[in-house]
Amino acid sequence: MNIERRSTGSRRASAALVSRAERLCHDQNLRFTPMRRRVLAELAASPEPLTAYDLADRVREEKRVAPVTVYRALEFLLDAKLIHRIVIRNAYTACDHAPHHDATPVFLVCTRCGTVEEVPSEAFQRDLSETIAEAGFRPKSRVFEIEGECAKCHAAP
Amino acid sequence: MNIERRSTGSRRASAALVSRAERLCHDQNLRFTPMRRRVLAELAASPEPLTAYDLADRVREEKRVAPVTVYRALEFLLDAKLIHRIVIRNAYTACDHAPHHDATPVFLVCTRCGTVEEVPSEAFQRDLSETIAEAGFRPKSRVFEIEGECAKCHAAP
DNA sequence: AGATAAAATGATATAACATAACAGTCAACG
DNA sequence: CGTTGACTGTTATGTTATATCATTTTATCT
CATH class of the missing domain: 3.30.1490.190 (Ferric-uptake regulator, C-terminal dimerisarion domain)
Incomplete structure (x- = not known):
């Protein structure tokens, strides 16, 4: 299985990750809103973790958004186990592996x-x-x- | 008497910890200044980790101090391996064990x-x-x- | 002791990260 | 079609950390 094996330099299949998330949310009756999709897509497209303010800047190129909105999307994605928080960077990154892994990587x-x-x-x-x-x-x-x-x-x- | 509460039962002796630090700094030609001593003493006396601003407030009861001064003391103490940073709390705690442990606890x-x-x-x-x-x-x-x-x-x- | 260089601290400002509170909007469902 | 609850917008503020430059203290040398 050679699914998005992200590592240094290699690009992630952002679209695949996002549609996987979409299926997962649908199955669990979670609302995968445009804002949540957008934030996840930015994280999935980035080779490195992004801070909430980084994300706000990127989303802002398309649509005005306040940091708090990004934080809410991040909270949802964290709860859904679609992303991780990298505490030593105060930043966030899309989850590379199938969701539902219990063990913290x-x-x-x-x-x-x-x-x-x-x-x-x-x-x-x-x-x-x-x-x-x-x-x-x-x-x-x-x-x-x-x-x-x-x-x-x-x-x- | 002056044994501080540390609720896991293993209470810390703040004074002992501070004088250990003093010896260690002396041996390594590091300057154990009053500010550094004070910050370490506060951490050693606290049963839980303290943020830089917590520390500033406590030191301020005796002497006016800006957060940046506390951060500098913390940086020194971290480098000297006398304290740890608890990243999930954005806080700092005195090192319980002998210094020079290489393995991160x-x-x-x-x-x-x-x-x-x-x-x-x-x-x-x-x-x-x-x-x-x-x-x-x-x-x-x-x-x-x-x-x-x-x-x-x-x-x- | 005086010169002086390095280290430490003081003071002020600002950057970076995160949440509170409340109003408005939208979608789902009876 | 109106109520309800979830989501988003807006503004303000709280919290954590660093930048910059001036001043003081300390160590060392002569």
Whole structure:
């Protein structure tokens, strides 16, 4: 299966991602409005994560929009698990993998080119859950993000 | 007496933490100035992470201070590995363990009481590094944070 | 001690990220 | 066709972080 394997440089099939989202929303009786579609399309088309204000600027080229409107669209897309928030960048990125993955993926964020690679990592989390269980801690959400140089950037001059 | 509340039971001795920091800075020829000492002391005394503006407010009770001054102290303390940044809270917390730990710890952040437990997790990272190496990615820094309810809060009504 | 260079802090302004509150609009459904 | 609830618009403000330049403090050398 060679679905949109995004990584450094490679373009994402934005249209495919958006129509997948459309089907998913339809199936779950969620409203995939023009604004939500537009925001997701911008994220899917971008090789790197975008901030809410980045998104507002891009949408604004077509239609006047306030940041809060973008934030609302982002909130919806996050809830629908169609996008991820990259906390170390205060930015957002379209979800590369099929939705409904329970395990929070690891994100490899390149400090040079800014791209993000999404690495599913179930085993990784299984190991950790022992430690967490020992502490009696009940996890609700996780943030695992790694900064560094991606292979492409490291090879480059 | 002057043991500060830190609700996971592992209370921190603020004074001990500060004097440890003092020794460490002296050994490394770093300047442990009054402002840096004060900021670290506030963090060490707090059961939960504090934002830069929280810190500014607390320091301000004694002496007028601008946020940027606090940010500079935080930057120094982060570089010296005396504190951690909790990105999912935009806040900072004193480092519980001996300094010089290379492996980034996992932080268990309680959504109810707000406390943070710092869990060193070397094994955890060893597993992950294979995946990362396969991607040709050269990690520089990592963020592993987990939100949930701590044991105390979960037991409480 | 005085000169001086580097580091730290003060002061002000502004950038960047995010939410509150309320009014208006649109779509679904009885 | 009118009510309801979800979505969006608008304005304002809150929160987190950095830029810039002036001033003070500290370390070091002579």
